Amino acid sequence: MNVLLFAGLTLRELVRRRLVAAVALLTVAIVGFTAWGLHRLATAVVDGAPIAEPGVRAVAAGIVIMLAFLFSFVIALGAALVAAPAMAESIANGEILAVLARPVRRAEIALGRWAGTVVAIALYVAVAGGLELLVVRAITGYVPPHPLHALAYLAGAGAVVTTAAIALAARLPALAAGIVAALMFGLAWIGGIVESIGLALGNARLADAGTIVALIFPSDALWRGALYALQPAIFTAAAANANASGTAVNPFSVTSPPPPMLLAWACGWIVAVLAAGIAAFRTRDL
Amino acid sequence: MPDDAIVAHGLAKRYGRIDALRDLTLRVARGECLGFLGPNGAGKSTAVKMLVGLVRPTGGGAEVLGKPVGDRATRARIGYLPELFRYPDWLAAREVLAFHARLLRLTEAAPAIDAVLGEVGLRERAGDRVGTYSKGMQQRLGLAVALLGAPEIVFLDEPTSALDPVGRSDVRALIERLRARGTTVFLNSHLLGEVERVCDRVCVVDRGRVVAEGTVDALTGAAHGVRVQLDDGWHAFDCAPADVPDLIARLVREGARIHAVEPNQSTLEDRFLALVNHA
Numbered sequence: 001m002n003v004l005l006f007a008g009l010t011l012r013e014l015v016r017r018r019l020v021a022a023v024a025l026l027t028v029a030i031v032g033f034t035a036w037g038l039h040r041l042a043t044a045v046v047d048g049a050p051i052a053e054p055g056v057r058a059v060a061a062g063i064v065i066m067l068a069f070l071f072s073f074v075i076a077l078g079a080a081l082v083a084a085p086a087m088a089e090s091i092a093n094g095e096i097l098a099v100l101a102r103p104v105r106r107a108e109i110a111l112g113r114w115a116g117t118v119v120a121i122a123l124y125v126a127v128a129g130g131l132e133l134l135v136v137r138a139i140t141g142y143v144p145p146h147p148l149h150a151l152a153y154l155a156g157a158g159a160v161v162t163t164a165a166i167a168l169a170a171r172l173p174a175l176a177a178g179i180v181a182a183l184m185f186g187l188a189w190i191g192g193i194v195e196s197i198g199l200a201l202g203n204a205r206l207a208d209a210g211t212i213v214a215l216i217f218p219s220d221a222l223w224r225g226a227l228y229a230l231q232p233a234i235f236t237a238a239a240a241n242a243n244a245s246g247t248a249v250n251p252f253s254v255t256s257p258p259p260p261m262l263l264a265w266a267c268g269w270i271v272a273v274l275a276a277g278i279a280a281f282r283t284r285d286l
Numbered sequence: 287m288p289d290d291a292i293v294a295h296g297l298a299k300r301y302g303r304i305d306a307l308r309d310l311t312l313r314v315a316r317g318e319c320l321g322f323l324g325p326n327g328a329g330k331s332t333a334v335k336m337l338v339g340l341v342r343p344t345g346g347g348a349e350v351l352g353k354p355v356g357d358r359a360t361r362a363r364i365g366y367l368p369e370l371f372r373y374p375d376w377l378a379a380r381e382v383l384a385f386h387a388r389l390l391r392l393t394e395a396a397p398a399i400d401a402v403l404g405e406v407g408l409r410e411r412a413g414d415r416v417g418t419y420s421k422g423m424q425q426r427l428g429l430a431v432a433l434l435g436a437p438e439i440v441f442l443d444e445p446t447s448a449l450d451p452v453g454r455s456d457v458r459a460l461i462e463r464l465r466a467r468g469t470t471v472f473l474n475s476h477l478l479g480e481v482e483r484v485c486d487r488v489c490v491v492d493r494g495r496v497v498a499e500g501t502v503d504a505l506t507g508a509a510h511g512v513r514v515q516l517d518d519g520w521h522a523f524d525c526a527p528a529d530v531p532d533l534i535a536r537l538v539r540e541g542a543r544i545h546a547v548e549p550n551q552s553t554l555e556d557r558f559l560a561l562v563n564h565a
Contacts, residue, residue: 005385005388005389009385013376016376016377093370093372094370094372095372095373095374097340097366097368097370098367098368098371098431098432099386099389100339100340101364101365101366101368101441102361102362102386102389103358103359103361103390103391104358104361104389105358283342285301285341285342286335286340286341
């Protein structure tokens with residue numbers, strides 16, 4: 001009950017502070033810009049003839065993956081910058097003192113802040129990502145193989161960053177918690193690249209290092225899930241061929257979705273890190 | 287004892303090598319108004335935070351309303367105005383109170399909110415965002431939050447720090463009303479005159495230790511002799527209270543012109559300064 005109260009408070013704050021309005025405006029601008037670019041592509045004339053439909057779709061598929069990549073960083077930054085202040089600022093400025101004197105568990109506050117941020121991020125992913133994919137389909141006719149899976153994976157990556165930011169903010173100031181959570185997302189992405197390079201070159205140490213990073217911060221595994229869900233079969237086949245020959249490493253293509261065990265690990269990681277954050281918050285003197 | 291609102295025994299808090307509070311032992315009866323005094327850094331706010339369950343003691347223990355400090359159900363029966371009062375500036379005062387009413391699970395929230403808004407004089411501005419409030423108005427909101435749900439005990443940590451003289455007078459009247467209702471008041475304040483006027487008992491802490499405790503009269507000492515204002519200024523005369531009329535008669539007989547007579551009693555401020563060694 002109290003968890004919902006704090007989740008609702010988090011969402012109301014985002015609306016009242018006009019963050020939702022600002023993000024909505026920016027999203028419309030970005031989608032509009034993408035639509036303009038895709039339209040130019042679909043109507044472009046090369047050597048006196050329009051680009052063939054398969055060509056347009058292949059380029060659109062690449063653009064969708066690039067947009068998703070940028071989108072994943074926006075989601076990670078957004079999650080870190082929303083979750084960390086939601087938790088840490090009320091502690092730093094004393095707002096939480098009168099609240100905690102009520103019959104409230106500290107866990108309820110942390111869970112409520114987490115849930116509010118995750119819902120906000122998931123809504124943003126669904127609306128902004130969904131809108132972008134609809135525009136791509138309307139203009140180029142291209143639909144990724146598993147668009148809903150891709151959005152779910154991206155929201156999952158946002159949930160991982162949110163979890164880290166909330167747990168860190170239980171003890172650290174908002175700025176430090178937000179920056180560390182966002183940096184961990186970037187490091188995890190680099191870890192994923194290292195793993196790809198290790199696998200392509202047959203270097204077990206590099207591959208293991210990447211795997212360890214993925215286990216420490218599982219956002220990259222979820223990004224790869226989104227990538228797999230977005231890339232057409234021909235991209236997957238090309239990536240498999242490149243890997244088999246050891247000729248190229250492409251950080252924007254994968255050959256398989258993340259294994260179920262890794263997804264289970266990501267879920268378990270979220271529960272464990274959130275529990276650690278709650279424990280840290282419960283023992284903190286205010 | 288069942289009539290005790292607060293019982294603390296050897297309550298202590300240590301941050302690293304610093305003792306914020308050492309061996310706080312006190313009892314506050316139900317319905318009593320206790321003034322908790324001390325200079326900056328004496329450990330007053332730490333003590334209050336421990337009693338409302340925000341800070342974990344490193345020694346000793348305490349009970350509030352018969353339950354160990356921090357007991358969740360008991361927290362529904364206490365009100366707390368923190369020294370660092372701050373409320374979400376994007377919410378209206380009424381929304382802040384509605385949020386706290388939901389935390390308290392109040393069934394009749396709207397009339398309770400109206401009542402506390404009226405009590406602190408904020409009803410006219412209840413729909414305005416907290417961000418538009420002056421510091422004094424925010425402190426009034428903090429008082430309203432503390433009073434919501436008719437708590438049995440109210441911890442007020444510097445309740446008048448941001449208030450003008452009118453606001454301070456309002457808070458004194460408010461504390462008087464709380465006492466009349468039987469609410470226990472734990473008043474942490476720097477304003478000694480305020481404490482002297484409204485508190486039944488006073489506890490003085492300095493450098494983390496209790497240095498004095500008792501009624502205001504007991505602390506300031508009973509009147510000993512009188513001070514008499516003559517033509518050339520004030521003069522102190524040491525005599526028992528019963529001998530004061532004879533003393534005045536004698537002075538008049540001797541031709542002295544008496545302008546005023548008052549008990550030769552130290553103020554709480556005199557006593558406080560002596561206790562904390564800052565006189």
